[in-house]
Amino acid sequence: xxxxxxxxxxxxxxxxxxxxxxxxxxxxxxxxxxxxxxxxxxxxxxxxxxxxxxxxxxxxxxxxxxxxxxxxxxxxxxxxxxxxxxxxxxxxxxxxxxxxxxxxxxxxxxxxxxxxxxxxxxxxxxxxxxxxxxxxxxxxxxxxxxxxxxxxxxxxxxx
Amino acid sequence: xxxxxxxxxxxxxxxxxxxxxxxxxxxxxxxxxxxxxxxxxxxxxxxxxxxxxxxxxxxxxxxxxxxxxxxxxxxxxxxxxxxxxxxxxxxxxxxxxxxxxxxxxxxxxxxxxxxxxxxxxxxxxxxxxxxxxxxxxxxxxxxxxxxxxxxxxxxxxxxxxxxxxxxxxxxxxxxxxxxxxxxxxxxxxxxxxxxxxxxxxxxxxxxxxxxxxxxxxxxxxxxxxxxxxxxxxxxxxxxxxxxxxxxxxxxxxxxxxxxxxxxxxxxxx
Numbered sequence: 001x002x003x004x005x006x007x008x009x010x011x012x013x014x015x016x017x018x019x020x021x022x023x024x025x026x027x028x029x030x031x032x033x034x035x036x037x038x039x040x041x042x043x044x045x046x047x048x049x050x051x052x053x054x055x056x057x058x059x060x061x062x063x064x065x066x067x068x069x070x071x072x073x074x075x076x077x078x079x080x081x082x083x084x085x086x087x088x089x090x091x092x093x094x095x096x097x098x099x100x101x102x103x104x105x106x107x108x109x110x111x112x113x114x115x116x117x118x119x120x121x122x123x124x125x126x127x128x129x130x131x132x133x134x135x136x137x138x139x140x141x142x143x144x145x146x147x148x149x150x151x152x153x154x155x156x157x158x159x
Numbered sequence: 160x161x162x163x164x165x166x167x168x169x170x171x172x173x174x175x176x177x178x179x180x181x182x183x184x185x186x187x188x189x190x191x192x193x194x195x196x197x198x199x200x201x202x203x204x205x206x207x208x209x210x211x212x213x214x215x216x217x218x219x220x221x222x223x224x225x226x227x228x229x230x231x232x233x234x235x236x237x238x239x240x241x242x243x244x245x246x247x248x249x250x251x252x253x254x255x256x257x258x259x260x261x262x263x264x265x266x267x268x269x270x271x272x273x274x275x276x277x278x279x280x281x282x283x284x285x286x287x288x289x290x291x292x293x294x295x296x297x298x299x300x301x302x303x304x305x306x307x308x309x310x311x312x313x314x315x316x317x318x319x320x321x322x323x324x325x326x327x328x329x330x331x332x333x334x335x336x337x338x339x340x341x342x343x344x345x346x347x348x349x350x351x352x353x354x355x356x357x358x359x360x361x362x363x364x365x366x367x368x369x370x371x372x373x374x375x376x377x378x379x380x381x382x383x384x385x386x387x388x389x390x391x392x393x394x395x396x397x398x399x400x401x402x403x404x405x406x407x408x409x410x411x412x413x414x415x416x417x418x419x420x421x422x423x424x425x426x427x428x
Binding site: 057061063076077078122123125126128129130131133137140 | 390
């Protein structure tokens with residue numbers, strides 16, 4: 001047990017930062033304004049995957065609340081939140097990471113769900129089954145998925 | 160047939176009048192206990208003109224078929240006492256006004272009762288019949304009949320006196336943000352009504368139109384089944400239909416509609 005742990009640690013060290021484990025949801029460091037300066041994974045985000053997550057009902061489902069002109073091939077954009085057109089002109093990467101990870105740190109009491117959080121809920125369920133969870137909850141998005149969404153948001157520039 | 164209805168789609172400002180003579184109040188001043196909203200609106204106002212029109216005439220309203228089924232059940236003796244609802248209550252029309260004040264405190268039972276609970280109390284205590292499933296088709300049909308004979312009358316649920324404690328509990332539930340999405344009834348139906356959430360046009364989540372015939376599942380839907388669906392959509396563990404929590408929530412939500420007309424069975428998407 002101890003030995004394999006030590007070996008894994010050595011492997012992680014030799015591989016350098018690229019192999020580091022993602023920051024756990026509870027360990028994400030938000031500034032007092034709600035932004036998160038460091039990448040959750042140390043890996044660059046993939047905007048092509050990010051846009052898929054934003055459209056997917058079972059993942060980000062961001063278009064449920066936000067209209068995005070660049071995603072006009074996806075049907076039915078909501079109007080609960082502001083349009084995300086030009087969002088990268090208004091927010092930098094750290095701010096966008098904070099907004100996706102937990103928008104409540106930026107906008108107190110916002111309706112927008114926290115996508116990188118896995119505890120502190122009232123009557124959490126097992127996804128959309130309506131039943132109590134049988135195991136520990138995972139965040140709505142993985143660390144890399146958050147980075148992918150942020151990478152896509154960074155492409156939404158008007159200026 | 161559907162085409163004909165669509166072609167007749169009426170002026171959106173035209174108020175809801177059923178069968179040419181039954182006027183339905185679909186928007187009115189909010190009751191005094193609501194400080195966040197000035198005007199309360201029935202879910203009918205948020206539906207497409209085509210869907211709205213299905214409620215203007217009972218021949219177009221698919222929910223009325225289930226009301227007819229319930230009329231038959233109303234006259235049918237069941238249980239060890241050999242009685243039907245009609246044996247004690249006469250015609251369904253004699254129950255006009257009852258639905259408008261439910262959920263209601265029942266002094267003898269010492270509890271707040273929904274229409275479903277009262278129907279089951281009559282079945283088990285007065286008829287010697289078995290209780291119906293809380294959201295079963297037979298139950299929802301009977302609730303629809305009780306609603307249909309009260310259509311047009313103002314919802315007027317009592318929130319004071321012995322019902323007050325449960326009303327407070329319901330209010331608390333209405334504002335509690337549940338589930339992994341951390342949403343409350345209020346985040347969608349108070350802060351965001353009239354907004355689109357994906358393809359859905361959010362209403363105020365009123366229950367004056369229940370049971371609702373939904374085009375989506377082509378059947379009558381009960382209040383607690385709807386609550387369950389909405390809570391599930393917050394990625395929460397739901398309460399069960401008929402649970403004290405949902406009874407409390409129903410009392411509170413019903414009271415947010417005090418002043419709207421009883422409208423069920425209504426048509427929704």
